[in-house]
Amino acid sequence: MSSRQPRPSQGGPGIVCVGLGPGDPELMSVKADRLVRGARQVAFFRKKGRPGKARQLVDGLLAQGAAEHAMEYPVTTELPVDSPAYVDLLARFYDDWCLRLEALAQTGQVVVLCEGDPFLYGSFMHLYTRLRERGQVPLDVVPGIPGMVGCWHATGEPITWGDDVLSVMTGTLSEDELVRRMQTAEALVVMKVGRNLPRIRRALQRTGRLEAAWLVQNGTTDSEQVARLGDVSDDACPYFAIVLVHGQGRRPEAAW
Ligand SMILES: C[C@@]1(CC(=O)O)C2=NC(=C\c3[nH]c(c(CCC(=O)O)c3CC(=O)O)Cc3[nH]c(c(CC(=O)O)c3CCC(=O)O)/C=C3\N/C(=C\2)[C@@H](CCC(=O)O)[C@]3(C)CC(=O)O)/[C@H]1CCC(=O)O
Numbered sequence: 001m002s003s004r005q006p007r008p009s010q011g012g013p014g015i016v017c018v019g020l021g022p023g024d025p026e027l028m029s030v031k032a033d034r035l036v037r038g039a040r041q042v043a044f045f046r047k048k049g050r051p052g053k054a055r056q057l058v059d060g061l062l063a064q065g066a067a068e069h070a071m072e073y074p075v076t077t078e079l080p081v082d083s084p085a086y087v088d089l090l091a092r093f094y095d096d097w098c099l100r101l102e103a104l105a106q107t108g109q110v111v112v113l114c115e116g117d118p119f120l121y122g123s124f125m126h127l128y129t130r131l132r133e134r135g136q137v138p139l140d141v142v143p144g145i146p147g148m149v150g151c152w153h154a155t156g157e158p159i160t161w162g163d164d165v166l167s168v169m170t171g172t173l174s175e176d177e178l179v180r181r182m183q184t185a186e187a188l189v190v191m192k193v194g195r196n197l198p199r200i201r202r203a204l205q206r207t208g209r210l211e212a213a214w215l216v217q218n219g220t221t222d223s224e225q226v227a228r229l230g231d232v233s234d235d236a237c238p239y240f241a242i243v244l245v246h247g248q249g250r251r252p253e254a255a256w
């Protein structure tokens, strides 16, 4: 009988991507905490010139001497996402880091850090599908609390009641597409806000949802800001922001 190797998340060789939750380090899972503290090699995505949200989240947790590999996006907002140049740059960036992580994993386990949950608009997905297809190293992914969960808790209000349908959309959609989606949603979450806030605001206005909308910037972190969207301007909204509207579905009312 062949003895099975432990999975990367159990300390075995290979690559494990760890979801770190929305920002407050105490909202990390016990498993994520264990893997981050024990890591000898970590990799994380970031925009050039920025520290990286995932890397900031593990400040003070990494072991002394842990090797750090910053995977810096060649572009984020500099080129249109549907331009051939953007698509090609990103595809080569993911190919390159897939091969580099594979090589690093030959020398010991690699822990990839990811803000929120890795399978919810997380960059690691692009490496995951490549690594899985190549099949050269064991692969594992540890779930994390998504950023939007931290954000609706930051407002102190439940997000869905009764039959409410929750729709999650991205601010990168066109205004008409946002309107179409908002019209059929009771509760809604708009991710990827940043410079898309004016368009999101117009779509909320057109669907009569603006008054009920909230804006949460950097939810659950030290720089968290929570406001009614109607009370804030469109200026300088960070990419790590979420617009949300709570559902108002059926609920048995209290007697007092
Ligand atoms: C182009 C654009 C389009 C879009 O979002 O669709 C896009 N990112 C945009 C902006 C942006 N991205 C980042 C910043 C700086 C944040 C800061 O530092 O403040 C800014 C803002 C800025 O530059 O101003 C950094 C960043 N991005 C991701 C991570 C890692 C992670 O979260 O895992 C980190 C590191 C964060 C960190 O930890 O620090 C992840 C993703 N970003 C993607 C696309 C997808 C991959 C690309 C692809 O394969 O196509 C993917 C995988 C998500 C997905 O799959 O959707 C959009 C323009 C939106 C617009 O039009 O306004």
Ligand SMILES: C[S@@+](CC[C@H](N)C(=O)[O-])C[C@H]1O[C@@H](n2cnc3c(N)ncnc32)[C@H](O)[C@@H]1O
Binding pocket: 022, 023, 115, 116, 117, 118, 119, 120, 121, 122, 123, 145, 146, 147, 148, 150, 151, 190, 191, 192, 193, 216, 217, 218, 219, 220, 221, 239, 240, 241, 242
């Ligand atoms: C590339 S996606 C990554 C999502 C992440 N994997 C998750 O599970 O939340 C980035 C978007 O997530 C949202 N986001 C994630 N964490 C957030 C937080 N703590 N506060 C506000 N927005 C957040 C923002 O809308 C941002 O544009």
